[in-house]
Amino acid sequence: MNEVYQNKRFVLYSKESVNDKGKEEVLFYRKDLEDEDVDNLTHIYSILTNEEECYCEYYFEGDIIRLIRIELFEEEGDDSIELPKFISDLGFGFTNPNVNRFFKYKFPLYEIDTLIISVETESSKIDNQLIINYADLDVLLANLNQEKRAHSDTNKILLKNFLVEICPDVKFDYTETNNNKDLIFRNLNDKLISNLTVEEVERLGDFYVKAIAKFKRKDVVDKLNTGLLKNAQLITLKDIIRQYEKHLTNDPLESVWQSFFDKYITLFDSRYVNKIDFKNIATGITKYPDLVLMDIYGYLDFYELKRCETKLLSEDKSHKTFYLSTDVSKVIAQVSDYLQKVRDNAVTYAKSIEEESENDTISGLDVKIINPRAIIVIGHSKELNTKKKRNSFKSLREGFKDIEFVLYDELLERLKNLLKIIEEDKN
Missing domain, CATH: 3.40.91 (Restriction Endonuclease)
Known part of the structure; x- marks a missing residue:
């Protein structure tokens, strides 16, 4: 048993082995330093390698999903294999807490018990497996991080604006919130509509008219105006x-x-x-x-x-x-x-x-x-x-x-x- 590293709370150990199918594997165990039983180790994942592939079998304590299989990249000339940053190397699941909570407690597909993170296979559902391509997962994590940053920025702006409103002598500039385009468009959905007031819908209409004004080409303006007219016709007709x-x-x-x-x-x-x-x-x-x-x-x-x-x-x-x-x-x-x-x-x-x-x-x-x-x-x-x-x-x-x-x-x-x-x- 080899010690991989230790922090204030846990020690990570590894052990090389050959499984019953003849595949070389490295088993990883977690030891809680507060546990007085020195022999109490938790097997958290295994990394398996052969001539064709290298992957991690990661044991996940989800209500439905119990195993995550992660296809790994093996760098040429480098014998060390590391888990990707989106997964905890101490066996606690995804490093993004929102992703981890979803797949652990909120995942709705009861017929699926295995999650596969794939390098080449496209995202899909096959039998009891949900496959997520690395590229698609990267997009999700980027969007979640953007949402988190935007939320933090919005909170900061709201606090500054609050101080300006209650105490004008405070030398902060009043700033409009939600200036992130991608974030705004992600929130433009039917669920939002049910929460809008008449005044807010009117503001959206005013914003649309101002947005059209940025274009100088007549054909573009005519196209947008025609679209607005048709939308108005649809609303009226419905x-x-x-x-x-x-x-x-x-x-x-x-x-x-x-x-x-x-x-x-x-x-x-x-x-x-x-x-x-x-x-x-x-x-x-x-x-x-x-x-x-x-x-x-x-x-x-x-x-x-x-x-x-x-x-x-x-x-x-x-x-x-x-x-x-x-x-x-x-x-x-x-x-x-x-x-x-x-x-x-x-x-x-x-x-x-x-x-x-x-x-x-x-x-x-x-x-x-x-x-x-x-x-x-x-x-x-x-x-x-x-x-x-x-x-x-x-x-x-x-x-x-x-x-x-x-x-x-x-x-x-x-x-x-x-x-x-x-x-x-x-x-």
Whole structure:
């Protein structure tokens, strides 16, 4: 038994041997100087060598991982073999306390009991072994050390700033914290989002705008601005979809749907560029459509909104057929009346809309009332739960020339498809 070295608390011994597989090995033992039993030695690891490889079998007292195998570098012309600095040569595990605690107490993969630190093999999981490449481990340790230094620097800055705030006579400069770029980006994750306040999110937005200003090339600025716009669209669209889904569940009054569509109708169909307040137009109509929209070509469409739980079909049991329900028939009669009055007074209405929409700064709207359409938003496809019902409703809805039926869940699908397009385009 050879003494390798001694510190104030422990002695490290080594012993050369040949194991039962014929491999040369050096066994290392730790002796606690406070232990009065002189023969009480702890076998902590072995270094094994042959013509092909040199590695250390390191006994680890983890809850799950019990063995670490470390591939070692053998310097040419140098018979001494040392453990890498990331592992304790006294058998106490990883020298970084965070790494050591993780693999000792927090490691979650119960099917793994062996950790291999490899020179050439890529990081991977094979059966009961977790392989970590040296290069990957170096990156981890560098990041952890950087985090530790940044934490220490932040604490120092916070203390100095505290003294400046409570006692301005103290001659310290007020310093912003977290100026380490890599550290900041590592912390930009979804977990952080849940902890942000409105004011903090607003600060992030201000920071993004200032960051864009550093670039001078127009193509770069345009690209960043486009990305910001798409992000804003995604946020808005996701919120609108959440509201829509909530309305579908609650089946609110028609007035609630009208308010919702009044805000967001242009998202459902990008052709529309103007909403017209028909109630303020001198048309002579006493009952008004819920929405009147003008498309990019100046043509008008009339929207009538009913509840999403409105019954679509009734059954004629004697003939084993389906026909449009009473509620649907009523709304058809209602919109047919709109359309007829608009056709009969097309010139007068167009002129009234132009005059009422004109002001000191903009010209009036040049609308074209030619074969106007009525779009009835009503019902849900869950009612069409058989092939016969679906075919019947398809035939009935396609039988109208100037009236179109749109189901509420069909509009939700449009919104989700739009969201998917924006997300794919962003990526």
